[in-house]
Amino acid sequence: MKDSIKVFAPATVANVACGFDVLGFAVENPGDEVVLTKKSTPGVKITTITGDEGRLTKDADKNTVGVAVSRFLKHLQIDAGIDITLHKKMPLGSGLGSSAASAVAGVFAVNQLLGMPLNQQELLPFAMEGERIACGSAHADNVAPSLLGGFVLIRSYDPLDVIKIPTPANLYSTIIHPQVEVQTKDAREILKKQIPLRDAVTQWGNVGGLIAGLMLSDYQLIGRSMKDVIVEPIRAILIPGFEDVKQAALSAGALGCGISGSGPSIFALSTSEEIAHKVGSEMQKVLNSIQIGSEVYISKINNSGPQILD
Amino acid sequence: MKDSIKVFAPATVANVACGFDVLGFAVENPGDEVVLTKKSTPGVKITTITGDEGRLTKDADKNTVGVAVSRFLKHLQIDAGIDITLHKKMPLGSGLGSSAASAVAGVFAVNQLLGMPLNQQELLPFAMEGERIACGSAHADNVAPSLLGGFVLIRSYDPLDVIKIPTPANLYSTIIHPQVEVQTKDAREILKKQIPLRDAVTQWGNVGGLIAGLMLSDYQLIGRSMKDVIVEPIRAILIPGFEDVKQAALSAGALGCGISGSGPSIFALSTSEEIAHKVGSEMQKVLNSIQIGSEVYISKINNSGPQILD
Incomplete structure (x- = not known):
């Protein structure tokens, strides 16, 4: 050993x-x-x-x-x-x-x-x-x-x-990390403790749709289901330019886009590495235009978890 | 024609x-x-x-x-x-x-x-x-x-x-219809318009689990996911004996049990026709004991929808 x-x-x-x-x-x-x-x-x-x-x-x-x-x-x-x-x-x-x-x-x-x-x-x-x-x-x-x-x-x-x-074979992640700070604690505290039943129903319909889309390899269903009517509308205000970055990702061909964890990173999913790169560069342009530095990470979904390096 | x-x-x-x-x-x-x-x-x-x-x-x-x-x-x-x-x-x-x-x-x-x-x-x-x-x-x-x-x-x-x-191959439904009346309108009006975010998260975890369980043919996961922390606790009060009927179904081997639609019918899912029959008869015993008549229906999940009879 x-x-x-x-x-x-x-x-x-x-x-x-x-x-x-x-x-x-x-x-x-x-x-x-x-x-x-x-x-x-x-x-x-x-x-x-x-x-x-x-x-x-x-x-x-x-x-x-x-x-x-x-x-x-x-x-x-x-x-x-x-x-x-x-x-x-x-x-x-x-x-x-x-x-x-x-x-x-x-x-x-x-x-x-x-x-x-x-x-x-x-x-x-x-x-x-x-x-x-x-x-x-x-x-x-x-x-x-x-x-x-x-x-x-x-x-x-x-x-x-x-x-x-x-998960389906061709699912690529684009992550952009804007150089702004969001405290997990703050991101949690601004959430409402009570939410409308109607919104919760919309949300669990989407959770069901996302799981089904992943398991059926139905990329369009994955995209349609990547909608958050509860947390994103509140947390987005902590991330400068969020709505424009998201719109840029979708316009560049991403299936869907949202906040990664409690932010400030933003992620998108796409069906090819090429689209994932284009999505990343369009997202970055938006942040550049409001003078926010960022790093972009592109990769396939990682299906293996941790890896022994040597 | x-x-x-x-x-x-x-x-x-x-x-x-x-x-x-x-x-x-x-x-x-x-x-x-x-x-x-x-x-x-x-x-x-x-x-x-x-x-x-x-x-x-x-x-x-x-x-x-x-x-x-x-x-x-x-x-x-x-x-x-x-x-x-x-x-x-x-x-x-x-x-x-x-x-x-x-x-x-x-x-x-x-x-x-x-x-x-x-x-x-x-x-x-x-x-x-x-x-x-x-x-x-x-x-x-x-x-x-x-x-x-x-x-x-x-x-x-x-x-x-x-x-x-x-859906998996062996999924049998037991439905019991207690002879009491529940108006859909009443069943909807007693629901709370606002719910705790915490409960909503539990619920959408279960929706995800149920979809995954059905698609993975994981019967135990289906059962673990058949939990409703939002609607059932409120609607159950409209159905006399609900908790005891549910407990009887689970004790008889059902994967899970809940209210069908807005009630008063109660359904359970099981992995064999034999268990589904036993579940039905145990549920009915509970309703009999509180002098409520009922009909029981047993069948596989119907995967074809409507049928031409002649």
């Missing part, structure tokens, strides 16, 4: 327009990398963090990857020594599941390093504990797709019920 | 627990029968209605089947004479889509009689106009499954977007 392992875990788009708090999917880039190394002295230590501009704590009890690895070891009653190097290769606070990717990379790596005592699905609760440290609550809509790959439905939290949804 | 045709159209279970206003499925019995006969004098006439205990009007402009047939003829600008005999073979006001079955039987029959100028999906708007006469609004969650067969998702009403959901 190796003494050291390097693992990549992908960024994720949570909510996916209509599926607030229940849907997410993984992309092929960006994502985070961790290197875990066995040590003789017991305990989990974060030795190095790169790419975070000094914003993340190296305290293993307070950092999402440290907590995820520690909970895993505690659950299995393994008194191991693990040193962690975390390479943030994606923007923090971007709505792309940055903390989830770190936590998933950590638990996937430690499970590999220790000879795979658990299967992939069984790692979920420990990655969720990492999320709890980062976000204050143990959400699964980033962690589950990052860990399992593909599109994931979180049907229920109590008990946890996570379902991997088969 | 024949001058007369007899058609059966099936009863339907709308809502299907979590899918309020967006989901419905068809059964093999009960249902309604119509006989349509071409006449030389133009106009739509309802000559006979049986099985309604005199409760339905024979005025073709006010009866659901008359309106549906008239709208069809008007749309195609066909100046035909059609006599209609309607045999109600299912209880009225039962939550089983009685008016939808009549309207669907009518439009399906007239389309056949005139050499099928329209395909099955194109008949939907005319059957919905029949529903509007009966219910005051043009709902599709009974009409669409009665017309198309199987499980149907109504993703959107404006524009109308109806998706047939593939």
